[in-house]
Amino acid sequence: MTTADVIVIGGGIAGISAAATLATDRSVLVLEAEPQLGYHATGRSAAVFIRNYGNATLRALNAASVPMLENPENGSTESLLSPRGELLVATEDELQALEDYVAGATGLQTLTPMQAVELVPILRPERIAGAVIEWDAQDIDVDRMLTGYTGQLKASGGQILTGARVTGLRRDDGLWRVSVAGAEYAAPVVVNAAGAWAGSVGQMAGALPVPLQPMRRTAAILPAPGGHDTRNWPLFASAAEQWYAKPESGKLMVSPADEEPQEAQDAWADDMVLAEGLHRYEQTVTVPVTRVEHAWAGLRTFAPDRTPVAGFDTRADGFLWLAGQGGYGVQTAPALSRLAAALIRDEPGTLPPSVIAALRPGRFKYDPE
Structure with missing residues (x-):
């Protein structure tokens, strides 16, 4: 059985960016159901960065993503943004x-x-x-962005498995056991970045029924x-x-x-x-x-409030949601990937507490708090 510090389910821009950010000091395994990365929403994005797009929480995430889009951390010297309007x-x-x-x-x-x-x-x-x-609305080079994060992940020792559709999740002795086509992978932390399938992954894990x-x-x-x-x-x-x-x-x-x-x-x-x-x-x-x-x-x-869902589940220990990005996934990926990494590292991060609270998966009516 292969083990890692973190297993990321989903190889779109949300999952790959979070995995790359974490891989600098964690062993990370990405499981992508399709034969290639970015096959669904990431590969079909309109590829434009609009600072005023979305509600107040999303606009805060947009603003927090700008420095990383303008100065990628994956070795590229060129901005991922170009003029459009x-x-x-x-x-x-x-x-x-x-x-x-x-x-x-x-x-x-x-x-x-x-x-x-x-x-x-x-x-x-x-x-x-x-x-x-x-x-200030700008085109985003989504291909170069995904490729850059992928290269950064691999350079840090992270692993990617494509064609690896998750069929089961269970928590056992402090580890998540993730089943894929007869194989099993284990990690104390699972990141649910499965896009349209995030609700199903949460259900498999016995997590909160986040309405996606x-x-x-x-x-x-x-x-x-x-x-x-x-x-x-x-x-x-x-x-x-x-x-x-x-x-x-x-x-x-x-x-x-x-x-x-x-x-x-x-x-x-x-x-x-x-x-x-x-x-x-x-x-x-x-x-x-x-x-x-x-x-x-x-x-x-x-999600019903049009705000992404990012944070640890209150019902399933070690299960982190990174989902519900709607049409904002590419342009908010830098900020959300850093948030995911900060939460897993138990660090304060750089986003305001009000933004972090607005993203938590326990904010809906089932919230025990």
């Missing part, structure tokens, strides 16, 4: 949603409809009742609209999250911003959902959609 446009009936977003945000600039069109020339000015831009729900998000690649050069356009989106569009390798990625509850699975695009979302997008632009080159879907997993 995020433009939000509102129709008359979306003005309240825009005002709500602005109320809790910083670093935004209000634009006129014509200023918005100067940035994205296919927008219809007559449809724009309000617009703001966050210039995977939600499908669909996207498609369209040819550059009207032959425009999209490379310097910002990401542009409906203020009420009816759709968003992001330049992608000279083309345009458009998402209907759908959130359809799903079982944990290898998600696929729903043609009707995509068609409806593209129709909403078309109402705000001058160039119709004539062709979809490629479409896909991923699962973003949320």
Whole structure:
């Protein structure tokens, strides 16, 4: 039986970043169910860092992640971030949603409809009742980020097993026994970074029934609209999250911003959902959609309060949750990985106590506290 100080279940960006951070002074084993790392949500991310994205807790995590995204600790000398910008446009009936977003945000600039069109020339000015831009929104090099953490983990002696789907968890004599296809692995601490499967892993461990729900998000690649050069356009989106569009390798990625509850699975695009979302997008632009080159879907997993779940379980000793990141997983991974490592090392960490409390898995109605 293979033993380690920490077993991390899940090889997406959450699990790999936590494992790499821990491996400097712990023996770490990552168990990934798929044949490759980052197969699900990480590999299907929109790959953009938006400082004002999410609630107050998430914005604190975003801010805490910036230094590590700008100066990776894995030997790279280049920032993982590059300029992009995020433009939000509102129709008359979306003005309240825009005002709500602005109320809790910083670093935004209000634009006129014509200023918005100067940035994205296919927008219809007559449809724009309000617009703001966050210039500091940036693209994230997710591939390089995942590769960097993976290299850092391996350089520290950490191990990764792919195709290793966990089938059982039990606590015995102070150790977690993790079953995988007839083999067994043991560690005093298990990190549940299983993404859409985190709820099932928690159930296997007899942990708190954290209410996590995977939600499908669909996207498609369209040819550059009207032959425009999209490379310097910002990401542009409906203020009420009816759709968003992001330049992608000279083309345009458009998402209907759908959130359809799903079982944990290898998600696929729903043609009707995509068609409806593209129709909403078309109402705000001058160039119709004539062709979809490629479409896909991923699962973003949320707790009811839209805040990640990160902390030790109060029912299952040595079981640490690192789940429920929703659509914020890549951009919050640096901060959450450091939090996970600090909790396992029993160190204070750098996040404010109020943020740590907001993340705890015992915050829901079953909380014995």
